Amino acid sequence: MSDALRDTDRRPDPDALLGLASKDGRGKLTIFLGAAPGVGKTYAMLARARVQMTAGTDIVLGLVETHGRSETERLVEGLETLPRRKIAYKEWVLDEFDLDAALARRPRVIVVDELAHSNAPESRHPKRYQDIEELLAAGIDVWTALNIQHLESLSGIVSQITGVVVRETVPDRVLKQADVVVLIDLPPEELINRLREGKVYMPDNARRATESFFRLGNLTALRELALRRTADRVDDQMVDYLKQNAIEGPWRTGERLLVCIGPDALSEKVVLTASHLASGMNARWLVVSLERTDQGGDSPELQTRIDELFRLAERLGGETKRIQGKDFVHEILRLCRKEHVTQIVIGAPQRSRLQRLFRRALPDALLEEQSGMGIHLITDDAPPSKTPRQSGLERSPFASLPVNLPDIATAIVTTAAAAVLAASIVELVALPNLSMLFLLAVLVSALRQGYAAAFMTSIFSALAYNFFFIKPLYTLTIAAPHEVFAFVIFIAAALLAGGIASRIREQGQVAARRAAQTQILYDVSSKLAGTVDADAVVWTAVSQLNGIIKRPIALLSPQDGVLALRSCWPPDTELGVPEMAAARFAFEKGEAAGAGTGTLPNSTLQFRPLRGPAGILSVCGYQLSGEPLDPMEERALLAILDQVTIALDRAHLTVRSVEDQARLERERFQSTLLSSISHDLRTPLATITGAVTSLKEFGDRMPAESRRDLLQSIEEEGERLSRFVGNLLDMTRIEAGAVEPKRDWVDLNDVVADAIGRARRLAPSTEINASIARDLPLLRADSMLLGQALFNLIDNACKHGGGTPVTVYAKADDAAISLSVTDLGKGISENDLDRIFEKFYRRGKKADGRKPGTGLGLAIAKGFVEAMGGSIAVESPAVKRLGTRFTLRFAREKDERDRQPA
Structure with a gap:
């Protein structure tokens, strides 16, 4: 192998890196683990806390149980301690750890004793380890103490060793997630001496403890469990470090357990034993439940039992999986190959001799088929009974026949109906194959009630057929040899047909349930x-x-x-x-x-x-x-x-996409605005700057007419800048909703004349006319806003209309007063009509290729008109397929018709 390939193989393990990354932002958990009470866990924890406080660490005692030990109480002095939360429970007042106070204080490190403690009712969490998990999620380091007997997977073993039932337990995952495990070890003889000296319990309690829990054999066994579990945790941390840093080392072969369970009582023991085996071997373990696809599913009660076992396995650190298939052995072995399983753990319930004779057990089948894997058989503690329990993994329709009244009633009714029908037919015509009627009864019973009813109907039908229709009649004896053969064939056919029919019924029920679930999911998905x-x-x-x-x-x-x-x-x-x-x-x-x-x-x-x-x-x-x-x-x-x-x-x-689109559109508008304003502001500023520079340097030598031209340019460009700034401020007021019209009676003649005058100064070459009705009443509006809106419309017509004259009309009817501005240019396209009032929207281009103006005039006009309660509309073409008309409409108030302009 080349060096490059070798370097590629030595990259860090991705799962290990993900596990390391998941701890970012979380607090670190330190567990002081002991074999039994009194070994000094709390004392060691407080001693280290004092050292950390001296070093400047922000450390707080959230809750510490001293149990009246003087040397422990002395260590508490001088350390910041959070007050406990008082909880009233029945006639007592309980002191509990205040989780909210700890989160509010948020120290760097907090000490919370008694990890396995059960909280008082009405607390946020039932168990203290859940409080600690919330502290860790908040980024607070936690120190806590735990005795080995409180681990959930070991509680049963400890009970067997000591004879004491452990009621408060902690899931094994809590210890596995600990960043640091500090083993507080004390030889059993020394612990017993401390107990007798009264350093653990009071004298009376100490004497009773030495006679029960604190015996030498018990303490030795507990010490071994604590040492083994600590060693496993240290080994896990070492392996994680090697994987995270891609360090080659002596990798050991990993074990992988597959645990097979069913809804029977033995499965709980199987899970607990598998957890203990996995802990001892430091192995991953997978708990599987199998369901036959060719039979009816488990009842809701059995499914609930499976779910409870899965939750137990997950609390103990195992993985869970459901698989389906017809052949359990094949499915188990296939899963073993897929998951690289090295050992199988399965329950072996007590079975009767008859069951062992006629039916092979699942463990036996696995022993015959598997190769290269170990199999652990977990047996029941109870002695075998006359009616042994059957593992849920071995259930089949032929394994047991639970009898109930509906099954019995169905068997009796169908058999009686077949007998009556057969007797009626015999009276009319002699038939040699009456047994088919009884076989039909078996099929009906199987389809109606299942295999138990079909089995009973087969027996009843065989007896009825023999008693009433096989000679000698009305006896259970059979005279002819061929009748004996026919009778045996009938019973076999009835049992087989009943089994097939019941299987079909169960498969139909399963298919119906699955179809119902599929239909539900389809309905929800489609909606x-x-x-x-x-x-x-x-x-x-x-x-x-x-x-x-x-x-x-x-x-x-x-x-x-x-x-x-x-x-x-x-x-x-x-x-x-x-x-x-x-x-x-x-x-x-x-x-x-x-x-x-x-x-x-x-x-x-x-x-x-x-x-x-x-x-x-x-x-x-x-x-x-x-x-x-x-x-x-x-x-x-x-x-x-x-x-x-x-x-x-x-x-x-979708909402975010709309918001992003609006943001992009807003940014585009802002870019357009800045581009337009930067050019339109630079032009007048350059003119003003040039004129001022010329006047400053050559003013006394320039002719008077030239100075007047320069001063006029400064005035015109200053007004242009003022309009730009005014438009921006007006648009800002409109968008902020800060436009508050000052409504008063307005003479439209004055408003129109003022707007036309302003427009003529800016466009002296454009012809602007006014046509105002003589009887036009006063309008209740804001003259400044109305004048600005009308000026913007006239200015837009002069700049973009492209046709003269520009005409302003004003008229009134019974409902409203209308103002319109019309030009005779080329008009506005249909696409532009929908967007003409959008801010920053501009039509046409100048000679230099830029679009003219800032695109705010019409948007401001619309905002001012609507703020005064009016409406604005545009139509194009306006006159003989030419031009554009903007129309303002304001509702007439009741008393304004009597007031005419002077």
């Missing part, structure tokens, strides 16, 4: 596919979810930076303080919260975050009603929430 409005997406999601799970639904999303209720069903659903707290937690942390979870379980709703590519988009809450969702509802809920997340993300992207 969301064409929806780009976020409100429509929210309403569709709420209505569809409520129709599926039949429970109150609430969907919340941020509005103006605050999480608010967007839609709910029923519409009168109200969210209280616990519900809003759970919703905010789910949105901020990206985790499920509320009822049925470990966070804020007092909420009546469970909230789940909807995570899109850009982060959490929304949270959806649904009421548990005291019962969890059944598996079908759970899958439908997850599938629909995924569709809703995609639709919400699409709606947000």
